Every structure is written in C-alpha cells, then in structure tokens.
Amino acid sequence: MKILVTGGAGFIGSNVVDGYLAEGHEVVVIDDLSTGRRGNVNKSARFHKMDIRSGDLLSLLLEERPQVINHHAAQISVPDSVENPLHDADINVSGFLNLMEASRKAGVRKVILISSGGAIYGEAKEYPTTENCEPKPISPYAVSKYASENYLRYYRHQYGIDYITLRYANVYGPRQVPHGEAGVVAIFMDNLLAARPSVVNHYPDDTDGMIRDYCFVGDVVKANLAALEKGSCDFVNIGTGAGTKTMTLYETIFKAVKSRIPGIPQELARPDRRLARPGDLTRSCLVAGKAKKVLDWEPQTELKDGIDKTVQWRLAQL
Secondary structure (H helix, E strand, O other): OEEEEEEEOHHHHHHHHHHHHHOOOOOEEEEEOOOOOHHHHHOEEEEEEEEOOOOEEEEEEHHHHHOOOOOOOOOOOOOHHHHHHHEEEEHHHHHHHHHHHHHHHHOEEEEHHHHHHHHHHHOOOOOOOOOOOOOOOHHHHHHHHHHHHHHHHHHHHOOOEEEEEEEOOOOOOOOOOOOOOOOOOHHHHHHHOOOOEEEEEOOOEEEEOEEEEEEEEHHHHHHHHHOOOOOEEEEEEOOOOEEEEEEHHHHHHHHHHHHEEEEEEHHHOEEEEEEEEOOOOOOOOOHHHHHHHOOOOOOOOOHHHHHHHHHHHHHOOO
C-alpha cells in the first residue's frame, strides 16, 4: 500500500513511518521541519519538505497518488494555541482543509486523522473518558482538532473518502521533543541530564499536579498499522485508561535516569511547583475499549517500562 504521512519527520509521525515500512508499505513523507527533524525520517521513505498549507500540495499528491493519508502534521502546543489561536487555526484547520481538497482531487481512498483525546473532551464529566462523552474543548488547539474531525464527515458525505480518527492520549517515547501535550516527559529527562531543576504545574488543590494518560509510542504505532485496513467512518480513543499525576511521572523518570546515572543530584528528586497554565486540564484519561473492538488494538506497555525504553534511547543520543 502507498501511504503519505504528513508530519513524518516528527516524534510520533517518524515512528509510524518506521512501522509502515517494516510491514512492507511504500511511504512518502511531507514535513516542513518546523519541529520535525530530517534525521528522524527513515531512508527508505521518500521525503518532501513542504508545509501542508502549500499551494504545491495538490501537485505532489497527483504525482505520488497515495492510497492512504496519515495526518500527523499539526501545531501541537496547547499553550501556544492559547497565545496565538490564529496561527493554530491556520495550520490545524486551514492546513487540514488544503490537505483534504488535494486528497479528493488525487483520489485518496482513506484518511487517518490524528486527533487529541487528551484535549478535545475538555473537563470531561465522565472519567476515565469513553467516546460516548461529548467533546467540549477548552483550548484553541482542542477546538481546531475537533473541527478537523467534523470536516472528515463532510468529505465522506460529499466525496466518499473513508476515514478513521485516532484520539490520542499523551504519547511519549523515543524521538520525543519538549513540545506538545506530552512534552513534559522529554522536558523532565533533559532537565535531569543537565542537572537542572524541573517544574510540576498544578492547580491549588493538588500540588502533585494534573492527571494525564501516558501512552507509549510503540503501542501507538500499532494502532496506526491497524487503522490502514480497520475502522471506517469512526473515531477511537488511543490510551491506556490509567491516569498518572505529574509528580508520579516525574518520580518514575527520576528513578529511571538515576539508575543509569547514579551521579544525578538527589536534590533534583524534589521539583519546583508552579500553578497550572492557561488551557491546562485538571485531569484526562481515556478508555480505549472501542479501539479493541474496531481496531483489535489495546495498549501493551506499562508506564515504567515505557519510561525505561525512552531513557535508554535518550542516553544513546548523548
């Protein structure tokens, strides 16, 4: 199968590209390298440096004629979306529409849209949260992601393009950068390796921080593989169903780093505290039972094991 992956030089996208290639698919990558790295791109994939808002996108799709689009390219920072909602919408809404218009003209069969279960549900009354919960986004980033989900319904109705939306929890793992929803994992690791103190953001009633659902990127890759053939005109949560407070995450990372670098100062075990940022949810945790039914997918990696793998990768980069 021929697959075009947008954002394929980024953290999650490049891991997905590797997964597709390992299964024998032909992969084309487009990325503007604003946050992605050329070095992340598998040499067996064809790479095009391009912004998804580009007027040249249609010509590229007509030339490549992919059967499936896997759409990972995005503005991924909640705080940045609050600071500049116009920029967020320009990439995440206008850029997505440019991609969909090119896709329909190039005869794309299916679109795999990456959305954010960690953001679009807002302060969900149902916790942990299933897909039955109505999205109530409270950040521009979440609004733009939910808008893209709704546009998919239009393109299916009007042009017959099939789709599946993957609503990610907070994804972490090798190649992660300190941006976006789960960037705190990379931030904590980088700070520890540089012997810098870290900060745990929190609401006044709980200094241990907010609750998030952390899903290992290797498991997420498997969901993207399943989505090539399974799931039609649907949306599924991709998460673990296990909520983790920020302080618990930090302690897990600290132990994993210190087990490999005993010289890490013990005083770094106590991070600083700071109040939550605009757009931060108090808690977010996804139930992925529907993904089991639709994609035959479920998470396999425990947080401690995933953090160990990520620390091992990070140390190999030094």
